[in-house]
Amino acid sequence: MEGILIKAFGFLFMILLGYVLKRIGLFSAKDGDVIAKLVLKVTLPMAIISNFASLQFQPSHLIPIAMGFATNFVVIGLVLILTRKMAPARRGFFLINGAGYNLGLCVLPYLQSFFPPESVGIICMFDVSNAMMCFGITFTIAMIVAGGEHKPTKKEIAHILFSSVPFVTYLVMIVMAVLNLHFFTPVYTVAGMIGQANPFLAMFLIGLLFEVKFERSQVRDMVEVICIRFSTAILFALFFYFCLPVPLEYRRILALVVFGPILSVGPVYTERCGYSRSVAAVLNSIMLPVSLFVITVLLVVMGIS
Template sequence: MEIVLTKAFGFLFMIGVGFGLKRGGLFSQKDTDLLSRLVMKITLPMVIISNFRTLSLDVSFLTDIALGFITNLMAISLVLLLTRKKQPSERAFFIINASGYNIGLCTLPFMQSFFAPDAVAVVCMFDVGNAIMVFGITFTIATLITKGKDNVSVKEIFKTLFSSMPFVAYLVMISLCSLKIQLPNIVFDLATMMGQANTFLAMILIGIMFEPKMKKSVLKDMGSVFVLRLVIACVFSFLIYHYLPGPLLHRQILSIIVFSPILSIAPIYTERCGYDRSAAAVLNSLMLPFSLIIMTILLIVLKLY
């Protein structure tokens, strides 16, 4: 227990350092663009590549990919039902922020510090299905609601999806594994070296993005999304742990990662759909430490570390 609490505190400490550096004037919100590019386009793809070093695909991984897709789709379906009487921009806010998981910037580096690569691969496979949704389909659904189908093209959807380097990295590595093509060891060595910076950069970035300011007019919607995400996560976690076929460790990891925080680019998508970006930014900032705390508690309760 002491080890898991120390590591969890370390993550929160790094987030606090990032926030403190921003408040001290060393960094600003403008710096998040550079840092997010470093993480999303370099260090995170390198982590994904390095995790495939000893990985061999089996049927269980196909289940993980499908689960990442289905959990998002079910959450969106529930949101569409519950928000059917709200304004289009409000519905888009709920769709974008009540579904989707920030696996790359938060959950992956968090779980990577506790588990071996073969166990972390479960997280990666879940994120493949998750990435298909959050980087393409989810935003498309939100845009259709707010702007109408005439303003969304197939070309735009594919451009959004394939501009995501983590998604491309997953796609390439899964394809290579399926074809039983093994990359040279030097590629994995370099990927491992570069990927080691991912955890620190990701946590510092999240700390810089933390925004405690909020408008009273959007507090109700923020509270509703917060509660809705928690309820959905609890239901998914229970069903996965007790009813999903597969090894116990497999089910335990999946039952934890459904508590992952909101996607880091949710504020950008929210603004594009005509809703207050600050509401999504504050909600994102609050959900992150909350999610880390829940995942840490689950690690202890399930005796995984």
């Protein structure tokens, strides 16, 4: 337990450091854009490659991919039912922010400190289908429901997916794992060296982006989204942990990832659905540290160090 708390406080300090340095003027929100590009296009892909170094693909690995699709579809269906009497733009807001998980920027760099690389590969499996849902299917459904003027075309959806360096990296590494192909050992060594910077940069970025500014009239929508996310996460976690026919460590990881925060591009997609971008940004800022706290508590309960 002591090891978990030390690591958890270490990550919390990284987030706090980013926030404090922004507040005193050493960094700005614009610096966050540069760091975000560095994380998403360099350190995170390198961390993914490193985590696949010793992964031997098994049929059981298809389960986390299927669960990535299933969790998103279940939440989408639930949100469509619960919001059927709401205004179109609000429904779009609930869909974009209620379904999907920000794993690459938050959960993956955090959990890779507690699990071996071959187990962290399960997060990557889950995130491939999760990314396809978030960037493609969920966004499309939200735009249709919200009645936005610009419906994403198949070409635009494909561009969104395949312009994502982490997503493409996931696909390449999974295909290589299925075909039992591997890079030369020095590639994984260098990738691991670069990928080691990912946890710090990702947590520091969260601190830079953290802001809490909202109107009281919008609190209800934020609270309802949080309730939807955590209520479904609890149900998913219980099902994964007690029912899935996979090794215990896999079940533990899957039970943790469903408590991941909202997708980082949620505010952008929310605005395209006709709802306030600032509300989604505040909700995103709140969910990041809350999700990390919940995951830390679960790590302690599971006895993982």
